[in-house]
Amino acid sequence: MTPAPPFTGRRRLHLAAALDQRSVYDAGEYLAAARLAERGALDFVTADDGLARPGPDALAVLSRVAPATRRIGLVPTVTTTHTEPFHVQAAVATLDWLSRGRAGWRIEVSATEAEARLFGRRAAAPADALWREAGETADVAARLWDSWEDGAGTRDAATGRLVDRAKLHRVDFTGPAFSVRGPSALPRPPQGHPVRLVDATARPARAVAARYADVVLVRTAHPAQAAEARAELRASAAAHGRNPDDLRVLAALDV
Numbered sequence: 001m002t003p004a005p006p007f008t009g010r011r012r013l014h015l016a017a018a019l020d021q022r023s024v025y026d027a028g029e030y031l032a033a034a035r036l037a038e039r040g041a042l043d044f045v046t047a048d049d050g051l052a053r054p055g056p057d058a059l060a061v062l063s064r065v066a067p068a069t070r071r072i073g074l075v076p077t078v079t080t081t082h083t084e085p086f087h088v089q090a091a092v093a094t095l096d097w098l099s100r101g102r103a104g105w106r107i108e109v110s111a112t113e114a115e116a117r118l119f120g121r122r123a124a125a126p127a128d129a130l131w132r133e134a135g136e137t138a139d140v141a142a143r144l145w146d147s148w149e150d151g152a153g154t155r156d157a158a159t160g161r162l163v164d165r166a167k168l169h170r171v172d173f174t175g176p177a178f179s180v181r182g183p184s185a186l187p188r189p190p191q192g193h194p195v196r197l198v199d200a201t202a203r204p205a206r207a208v209a210a211r212y213a214d215v216v217l218v219r220t221a222h223p224a225q226a227a228e229a230r231a232e233l234r235a236s237a238a239a240h241g242r243n244p245d246d247l248r249v250l251a252a253l254d255v
Contacts, residue, residue: 197216
């Protein structure tokens with residue numbers, strides 16, 4: 001995504017818009033909306049998604065939008081439940097390559113039994129457990145993005161070698177929900193770590209947001225509630241050893 005301009009004594013206003021159109025399957029409408037947001041100098045657009053949600057796949061839609069835009073950030077929702085962390089990170093990294101460094105990832109969980117039945121591999125779980133798993137996915141995704149050193153792709157015509165294996169590294173992640181050996185199948189994304197976004201309106205998501213997110217959404221129209229959530233998230237980020245100023249907390253409004 002486009003970096004913020006140099007600090008000039010005023011805080012920068014960050015704006016984004018959702019491209020959610022559940023009954024729309026024509027790419028042209030998404031392109032028009034994203035281009036309008038880009039002309040309006042918004043920072044990024046989001047596209048909602050869910051395993052049982054009707055409508056086109058958010059990540060695929062924004063992959064179509066990527067080559068038709070040049071500056072605006074593209075943030076699809078990708079659930080971490082019933083999906084494989086290796087595939088999730090590869091999909092987000094692919095969008096970052098297609099957009100030349102403008103990809104984000106809204107981390108979400110799928111908590112309903114109906115969604116679990118779509119896959120049939122496990123039953124639905126409590127929100128707290130699902131968000132702990134989402135945090136592990138965010139952690140292993142970052143490790144996989146870093147598993148390729150810069151310059152690991154050699155494309156050496158003389159030797160026929162495409163990759164310098166000495167610059168690829170296993171992540172060997174093992175957690176309660178899954179294990180991932182690595183390395184990633186793709187080179188490190190242009191941004192290094194695509195921007196991670198969490199809707200932390202619900203409290204089970206806040207620990208993951210404070211620890212792993214770059215941008216946090218809080219759905220409220222009341223400034224006092226937004227300020228309270230921001231203070232809580234910043235304090236939690238500091239407790240995890242992060243600089244609270246690295247966390248952007250945005251109010252999500254229906255306009």
